[in-house]
Amino acid sequence: VSFIPGGLDCSISFVSHVLGKVCVHGRQKEILGVLMPHLTDLTKSHCIWQRICWRLVECVPDRWMEAVVLGFVQGAPGADVLSRLLGNLVVKNKKAQFVVTQKMLLLQYGHTTAVLQDLLGYLSLDSLRRPLLLRVLQELLETWSSSSAVKHSPVEQQLYISKAILICLSHMKEPEIESCRQELLTSMMEGVKCHLDSSLPQLRRLGMVVAESISLKINTEGPALKFEYEEDDETRELKSLLVQTPPFCVVPSLPDDDRSEKAAAALPLVPESNEKPHTAAPVMPDEELDAELDSDDDLAPYDMSEDKELKIKAPVYIRDCIEVLTGSRSEDVDKWEATVKALESLIRKNPAATREVSVELAKILLHLEEKTCTEGFVELRQRAQVAVLTTDPIPVAKYLTSQFYSLNYSLRQRMDILDVLVLAAQELSCPKFHGKTKHSGAQKPCIQLLTGSDSSKDWRGIVDERIKSKTRRFNMGQSHVELASHPNEFNSVAGHFFFPLIQHFDRPLTTFDLLGEDHVVLGRLVHTLAILMYLAVNTVAVTAMGKALLEFVWALRFHTDSYVRQGLLSCISSLLLSVPTERILADMTEELLETQSWLGDVMEKDPDGDCRRLALQNLLLMENLKKKLEAVPS
Amino acid sequence: MALPPPDPQFVLRGTSAAVHTLHFSCGGPEPDIPLLFSGSENGFIHVWNLKTHRVDTALDGHGRKSVYCVETMGGKDRLLSQGRDQRICLWDLAEGRTSVTDSVFTEHVGFCRCSLLKVAQGRWLMAMAARSLEEVQILELPSKTSVCTLKPEVGAKLGMPMCLKLWQLNCDSQPVLLAGYEDGSVVLWNVSMGKALSQLICHQEPVMSLDFDVEKAKGISGSSEKVLSIWSLNEQQNLQVYKTHELVNAGISDITIRPDKKILATAGWDHRIRIFGWKKLKPLAVLDYHTATVHCVSFSDHSNPQERLLAAGSKDQRISVWSIYAQT
Numbered sequence: 001v002s003f004i005p006g007g008l009d010c011s012i013s014f015v016s017h018v019l020g021k022v023c024v025h026g027r028q029k030e031i032l033g034v035l036m037p038h039l040t041d042l043t044k045s046h047c048i049w050q051r052i053c054w055r056l057v058e059c060v061p062d063r064w065m066e067a068v069v070l071g072f073v074q075g076a077p078g079a080d081v082l083s084r085l086l087g088n089l090v091v092k093n094k095k096a097q098f099v100v101t102q103k104m105l106l107l108q109y110g111h112t113t114a115v116l117q118d119l120l121g122y123l124s125l126d127s128l129r130r131p132l133l134l135r136v137l138q139e140l141l142e143t144w145s146s147s148s149a150v151k152h153s154p155v156e157q158q159l160y161i162s163k164a165i166l167i168c169l170s171h172m173k174e175p176e177i178e179s180c181r182q183e184l185l186t187s188m189m190e191g192v193k194c195h196l197d198s199s200l201p202q203l204r205r206l207g208m209v210v211a212e213s214i215s216l217k218i219n220t221e222g223p224a225l226k227f228e229y230e231e232d233d234e235t236r237e238l239k240s241l242l243v244q245t246p247p248f249c250v251v252p253s254l255p256d257d258d259r260s261e262k263a264a265a266a267l268p269l270v271p272e273s274n275e276k277p278h279t280a281a282p283v284m285p286d287e288e289l290d291a292e293l294d295s296d297d298d299l300a301p302y303d304m305s306e307d308k309e310l311k312i313k314a315p316v317y318i319r320d321c322i323e324v325l326t327g328s329r330s331e332d333v334d335k336w337e338a339t340v341k342a343l344e345s346l347i348r349k350n351p352a353a354t355r356e357v358s359v360e361l362a363k364i365l366l367h368l369e370e371k372t373c374t375e376g377f378v379e380l381r382q383r384a385q386v387a388v389l390t391t392d393p394i395p396v397a398k399y400l401t402s403q404f405y406s407l408n409y410s411l412r413q414r415m416d417i418l419d420v421l422v423l424a425a426q427e428l429s430c431p432k433f434h435g436k437t438k439h440s441g442a443q444k445p446c447i448q449l450l451t452g453s454d455s456s457k458d459w460r461g462i463v464d465e466r467i468k469s470k471t472r473r474f475n476m477g478q479s480h481v482e483l484a485s486h487p488n489e490f491n492s493v494a495g496h497f498f499f500p501l502i503q504h505f506d507r508p509l510t511t512f513d514l515l516g517e518d519h520v521v522l523g524r525l526v527h528t529l530a531i532l533m534y535l536a537v538n539t540v541a542v543t544a545m546g547k548a549l550l551e552f553v554w555a556l557r558f559h560t561d562s563y564v565r566q567g568l569l570s571c572i573s574s575l576l577l578s579v580p581t582e583r584i585l586a587d588m589t590e591e592l593l594e595t596q597s598w599l600g601d602v603m604e605k606d607p608d609g610d611c612r613r614l615a616l617q618n619l620l621l622m623e624n625l626k627k628k629l630e631a632v633p634s
Numbered sequence: 635m636a637l638p639p640p641d642p643q644f645v646l647r648g649t650s651a652a653v654h655t656l657h658f659s660c661g662g663p664e665p666d667i668p669l670l671f672s673g674s675e676n677g678f679i680h681v682w683n684l685k686t687h688r689v690d691t692a693l694d695g696h697g698r699k700s701v702y703c704v705e706t707m708g709g710k711d712r713l714l715s716q717g718r719d720q721r722i723c724l725w726d727l728a729e730g731r732t733s734v735t736d737s738v739f740t741e742h743v744g745f746c747r748c749s750l751l752k753v754a755q756g757r758w759l760m761a762m763a764a765r766s767l768e769e770v771q772i773l774e775l776p777s778k779t780s781v782c783t784l785k786p787e788v789g790a791k792l793g794m795p796m797c798l799k800l801w802q803l804n805c806d807s808q809p810v811l812l813a814g815y816e817d818g819s820v821v822l823w824n825v826s827m828g829k830a831l832s833q834l835i836c837h838q839e840p841v842m843s844l845d846f847d848v849e850k851a852k853g854i855s856g857s858s859e860k861v862l863s864i865w866s867l868n869e870q871q872n873l874q875v876y877k878t879h880e881l882v883n884a885g886i887s888d889i890t891i892r893p894d895k896k897i898l899a900t901a902g903w904d905h906r907i908r909i910f911g912w913k914k915l916k917p918l919a920v921l922d923y924h925t926a927t928v929h930c931v932s933f934s935d936h937s938n939p940q941e942r943l944l945a946a947g948s949k950d951q952r953i954s955v956w957s958i959y960a961q962t
Contacts, residue, residue: 014922299897299959302919303636310883310904
């Protein structure tokens, strides 16, 4: 497509029509791929060409405007280029304005960061367009701070909106921020509250990063808001969006990613915290080779081999440990610390002695608080608790599950109970014999439940592998070597772990309401039940557990918290994997059919991506079950 | 082949309380009995007869509050003791008397031992921690007049003074004070002018004890961490770190250099007494007798070098007396 140079007065509305028609049929990339580089070069030098270009886009009929604008925004190599090409189109044309300020930012979320940068940069480059930028920021903040949006919109969309907010903030100038400071502050406070309320760690982090950035912008003097969270690639990328590098002349052939990389590099490196200047610079040389009579030489040293580090001895008997831990003598802190460190190995070495005092020990450990600044105290305590639980499962499980539903425990303690139950169940169901696991094929990754929130991801990994192994087995027959099997110690106690936990979930207490505010604990409980179900494979109680679990899931299936829903779907997966197929089909057919239709619903309509994936997996598992049953001759 | 460490020559029992401070007085001419003064947590000062190994006298002058410093002033007849009752008492012990002749009310509630320096016949200077948190007061004894108060500058954040040492290069020069503080630094003060000459950060934790060798202008300090710090004073009166020595276990309560400047002893929180050569800080011996923290060590001032002794007092209520490296 070539243009007529020179000062000819021509009408380009025909070209606009062609452009529009082509774009709306989906051929934006092809035509704009050729057109844009030409226009970019031409508009750089001649303002006549700029005006021609503007006329070109302005004349595109409204019904095709969206496609054309989208194409331009996506294809432009930079905000300044976009500005040259489109001019003040967004101000003049209502449709274009809608597309740029509303549709691309609030209704769609699939565009890349580079596109966002270009779009918002374009809005900021001209004084006629800046008011639009302000309005865009306000609307974005409204969405970001609305609690229903945080709860129900997918994480990807929230990430997109957060990025857009940060880029807007980076373009704002001081007087503009001044004028809307109050609104920024209000939105920030509301938004932070909704984000921190969420059970998904990614959303919490998003909220924290955005809130920090907003507070940084509105409080130029004085301390800015600072949250504690782990930095990862996402947070670093988000923070880099706050720093704007001046647009420089990028050759059109360079990919768009370059600009975001350069922006990231402009992030000032935090200076390394200086070590306290060590004043110990030795002044005199150590070796004095000049002949100064060393009268020390005639002093013969004595034997000092006995001089070793002083170790505080920990008690050797379990009952002594109990005395030390419950004793109120504050002087013996060293002994207390040594006891805490030695407790787990003592418990494991003396199972008979532990069984005599197991419930008492469990009680002490549940209430044990850190007295000294011991390293790894939480882990030491948890390992001791797991050791007690595995040594004497039934009474201790009874105690712990009853305490889970009792008054006056903190949320942290209740979640600790759940973690301990899971770790102990894992240990009981696969005793450590050179790392071989009982379930052939499925790898058992080490579940770090201390950090807690990521257990659902680990389990998804396990379930994925399990599904893979199951499907393979169906297709290719027994291809795995059976590993040495051991009696599953979890068999006799699985019910004791599982049923008390599931019993009282709908009975609220004054300090603990699973179905109400404490949905974080509910989420953890559901995940715990899924894990216990999974570990109960081949136990006697597994069918009863399965039925109870299915009822539980059915009651909670419409819960608003996505972490809880993910847990419920993991429960279904565990159920399908652990309960023998014959029992499922014999005892739970109607429930399963209902569940199947629920899963289909979830797969299509649930806003959370993880939920949808899990639902799909479950449906696949159910399909496999059916096929398996059909394939095996009865 | 190294010999195993020696056993104590004898052990003094009978204080019935943790021993916090020791001081020998054995320099007198022959008919005089060598004595060891000890201060205990129950407020008593015991005067031990080193020939019979028994307590000759028990002095009660601090209202049963712990005594943490005893020093003699020119002979065994005049004693100075400092206790947790915020008082420093001067005793007259001549001819069997046991009376407190004078006392100074320090208003100091810490544990900083005072330091004595004889400046002229019958006149001493005493440095002690004063009532105000960071200050050190210098008094002249026996007149008890205040010579000066050494205040660190505002914002220095040194903390409490933990240990003091007054010294002068020779009889004509200015008295100088070395003070170790809670923040781990050692400060050199000029007493007459009342200002600080040099400050050195030796430790990360409070300086528990220090000692100084006037001839070699080298000093050593110990703290609650695992490091012993040796520092020196150059011609410009500036303190510089000379070297550090790392210990096996953390915590030093007391350090003292033997009067002949050949060896030094440290009292450790790990119940052990360590002996080092002073020249190069070569570890010489680890004396392991006590069963609780050793609070103090002290070398005797025998005129006959062969009879020299080292005494250590501990929380286990015993005083161990050793004869070590007495031959050199």
